[in-house]
Amino acid sequence: MNQKPIKLFLVRHGEAAAQWGEDSDPGLSDLGHQQASHASAALLGLIDTDTRLISSPMLRARQTSEPLALALGASVEIDHCFREIQAPVGLKDRPEWIKKFMQEEWVSQSESLLDWRADAMEKLLEFGGCTVIFTHFMILNAVVGQLLGCQKTLYFRPSNASITQLERVGNTLRLMSLGDVLETVVN
Numbered sequence: 001m002n003q004k005p006i007k008l009f010l011v012r013h014g015e016a017a018a019q020w021g022e023d024s025d026p027g028l029s030d031l032g033h034q035q036a037s038h039a040s041a042a043l044l045g046l047i048d049t050d051t052r053l054i055s056s057p058m059l060r061a062r063q064t065s066e067p068l069a070l071a072l073g074a075s076v077e078i079d080h081c082f083r084e085i086q087a088p089v090g091l092k093d094r095p096e097w098i099k100k101f102m103q104e105e106w107v108s109q110s111e112s113l114l115d116w117r118a119d120a121m122e123k124l125l126e127f128g129g130c131t132v133i134f135t136h137f138m139i140l141n142a143v144v145g146q147l148l149g150c151q152k153t154l155y156f157r158p159s160n161a162s163i164t165q166l167e168r169v170g171n172t173l174r175l176m177s178l179g180d181v182l183e184t185v186v187n
Helices: 030-044 059-072 091-101 111-124 137-147
Strands: 006-012 052-055 076-078 131-135 163-169 172-177
Touching: 006 030, 006 137, 030 059, 030 163, 052 059, 059 076, 059 131, 111 137, 137 163, 137 172
Parallel strands: 006 131, 052 076, 052 131
Antiparallel strands: 006 163, 163 172
């Protein structure tokens, strides 16, 4: 008996009101709110009528989920499996840490970071129906990279409010499409 694929959408949060090293939990900027509205409109054409909404506990992800939740008249569940990567350094040292981390491979990462990635992958296999997950840059990289067998911690640079689509059939996840990527600026 063939199982119907389950659609999973990973949405990177909209533009934050502060940089990663400036505020531990910023909300969205004005542009970020616009991006969240655009993502909601795009998702309405892709999702099933009975769609589950999940968000990272971080404010920027929760605010990105609000337009879709409002449009569907649905609540948003908070799930720590899709939280931002936990930097092992203080707030002011985060930008340098993340730059270094994005040049590394998963094989050299701490057990806590490997567990963070594994928890997200396991949770994706638990969803029983169409699900939209509002999350972060590095969780997208952790998931997509693992699905494609990439050892690099940075696989792609998802833009704000981009939508990456996965499908789950049984215990198998597959990448259907990457979300929009950030434009690279060459100096």
